[in-house]
Amino acid sequence: MKYTFSKIVDIPKIQALMEEFYLATGIPCGIIDTDANILVSVAWQDICTKFHRKNAQALSLCHESDMFIKDHLNSGQPYVCYECPLGLIEAAAPIMIDGEHLATIFQGQFFFRAPDIKRFYLQARLYGFDEKDYLAALEKVPFLTPEKLYAIMGFFRQLAELLAYMGFANLKLLESKEKVVQESEDRLKTIINNSPCVAIQSYDLEGKVLFWNQASEKMFGWTEKETVGRTLREIMRDENNEKEFQDILQACGKSENTYGPFVWNITNKNGIEKSFLSTAFPIHYDNEKTEFIRMNVDITEQKQMEQEFIRFDQLNLIGEMAASIGHEVRNPMTTVRGFLQLLLGKDDCRTYHEYFHLMIEELDRANAIITEFLSLAKSKAVKLEMKSLNAIIAAPLIDANSLLYGQNFRWELGEIPHLALDENEIRQLILNLTQNGIEAMSPGKSLTISTFKESAEVVLSVQDEGKGIRADLLDKLGRPFLSTKEHGTGLGLAVCYSIAARHHARITVESSPEGTTFFVRFKV
Template sequence: MEQQVKILAVDDRYENLLALNSILASSQYDIVSLQSGEEVLKYLLKESPDPIAVILMDVQMPGLNGYDTVELIKQRKSCQDIPIIFLTALSMSIEHVLKGYHVGSIDYLFKPIHPDLLKMKVDAFVKLHRYHQKIKVQSELLQMRTLELEESNRRLAQAETKLKEQNLLLEQWVEERTSELVDAHEKLMKSQEHFKKMFISSPCLMAIRRLSDYIYIEVNESWKHYTGYGDEIIGTAANFIRPELGEVVPINQVIHNYKVKYETKSKEIRTALLSTEIIDIEDEKCLLQVAIDITENLRYETEMARLAQLNLVGEMAAGIAHEIRNPMTTIRGFLQLFRDSKRKMEKEYIHIMLEELDRANNIITEYLSLAKNKRTHQQMEHLNRIIETLQPLIQAEAVMSGKHVQFRLDDCPELSLDDKEIRQLILNMCMNGLEAMEAGSTLTVETCKEAKHVVLKISDEGTGIHEEHLEKLGRPFFTTKDHGTGLGLAICYSIAARHHAPIEVQSSSKGTTFLIRFAIRSE
């Protein structure tokens, strides 16, 4: 079904509009009735989005007459092609007819209008309008197809250009890959030559075995030198390597620095670090075994450890002798004085000798506290509770020396602790920190919780510890104080070791911090 077309009927008399609607009544027409030139102009300017097939315009109207209205309509570009038929009942002179044609009308009808004539003329203009609309639509379609064709041609040209560029890039890529393959082949040949030279001349014991049956394919000179086995093991699956403590060596897995024993041809048992790697040789999986003989290194390390122990024992013996010799010399002096002068032993001298004996006994007691096998009595305790118990004592010591102490204790879980030993550790470290600071400085004691540890942090504002002294911390009888045995910090390290709590030291010119990490006991 064809779409309705719009027809404007313009007349100032309502009955004339009704007559026009009656004559032109049709389902194909949408007749818009207007009663003045002003209404026509407003309609064409604002209200009518659809094209108009024909305008039936009365000549004599109040305000704008038909001629003036048509002149204004024709000035609008979008309305210039609308056919206009003048209708009049007043003047039939040729001058008025010519004026109508002059302003832009295409026909001039006199009232009373013959209905069939009017209908035929309107039908003709409607057909013409529809024909123009079809031409317009076809023109638009043709223009759109032309644009699509131009766009297709443009894309085709771009695709052709791109294809040429891709072909050029493909040719370049093929040339580059060919060159790379040639270079890779040369590098592979050089790499194989380097591997062969390295394999033969390496100081490590090296052997290549087939992964499928562990048959020896090749061994190098170092293998022959250390094991005593040469070409006679090629083609065999003999195994001279065995792990320590009865473990199984994963022969078909990649391992690194696996400590093993191996037996030489002369039945000597030697130690080595074994590493393996799976490699391809002529499209066959093979196992490359690389071993570093550490037999002599272990002997050297054992001897060095023995000498270090002897040296440490000597240092400790010298320290004990030096510390105990002083009180022993004092006591011997008094006893010799009384023997030679035959004087009676006075009570004040007895008191001095007892003090010296107690000092020697305390040194021996502190030294015994260093023993790793000392029995501890650990139970679940709160570290904060132990610190709070010692807080008045540490605060009093700080006040006496004109220094300050601050405590920052976070909420921490219970730990497995020996109450007496932890008290001794905290007191020793706090006293050391107070002694290291000038008056007015502050000692800070903190606790906090990390992922799996509770951290005890003791920080002073002293001058710090020299770098060369850091590695000696915790060594018995080592001290930088003018007066001291050098056992206090060593005892702290021993207590921490019995609690499996590592000690970390951070020191600078602004002070020193000791961090002791206690492991949180899992459920």
């Protein structure tokens, strides 16, 4: 083809479009032509541009990634996904126009799961990066699921092809202007309507819905038929949301600028609380008609991930503190315990034996608490071996028989693959969860332990029939010293969350007045 990609599309408009798209979604983008010219660059991650590509040694690894992606672009797959030697993931897809590869669209850098922070600590030291700034840049790297990445790359590729098609059609004058524009608008509307990642709506000046794409139906729960022609107050029965949106419409109308991005919290049709990153902007037509476009990206999981990072940082801080002082505290405790045992053997101290036993019990309790503290450190070494989770479950259940007195117990162990596990740690996690469930129930109630495979995860669930956990405590579960028990240390669940983190697993909770279920989800 005699035309380059930049000749048949309007690059400044694509740049502006992708900048607006980034403001609404937080999704970065890059487009490079076949001569390695950067045509579009939006929000590439600081960890790459300010660190990896500024260091000669690290840059050589970046070039390895570039060559790998280039060599595999035409492998027949819709896109290439690659984890670079520095631990970041990138994806790229060829932009094919009329059967020819004219440019490449990049999505990156990102993670599929929480990164190994220790690895990036080591990289900072290896390449001489400022650790604080480097880890701050790491925290900005977004998380994507493989499904979301597939949707984003498909959306980007279709959009690029659409723009190229429009420009090429205009240059060649193959069809009349009206037909080309109409077809392009229909196709663009189809792409927007089928965009799985961004909920897009349009509203009139009164705030009534004019357009409601399929992603809006999925995220909010209401269908297009239920929303078009109605206001948000009529749809969601939420006057506060309606007032807030009317204020946004007025602000957009007055400034003529994009409003946002801002966080929008709602309860969807299914009663699920959701958080969205939203952007709103006006579109003015020649007939003096004005519409307002609102673009929303679901950040509920991202906010939950942020809370998990905070929780893990708290756990690690306490664990590291315990590791540093545990030795100094345990030595005098051991000495005191030894002298108390000596005194127990003296006849002239017989009248104080009751007190000596009590003091020894309290020392043992303090020592057990220190041991739990040490379990919180994420740097704690784990011995991972391919094990059967079902086989590990059997051992602690025998030890826990005394805890199950007066209550029913059942297990539903499904067919699951072996996992990389530290048997002692997983046994401790199971014991902690089962003991919590048992203590939450009255005699005659049942505790159920289940294992099953769900998508790409192996799930361990512990379900009790207690009174449930208060809603205001659910988001705080796993924090050290949070306990609803009269004599609890508040460390049992904290230890569980730390063990899960060291196994790259996550814990989710469902609770109601009929009971509580803890799910430990392991990646396969």
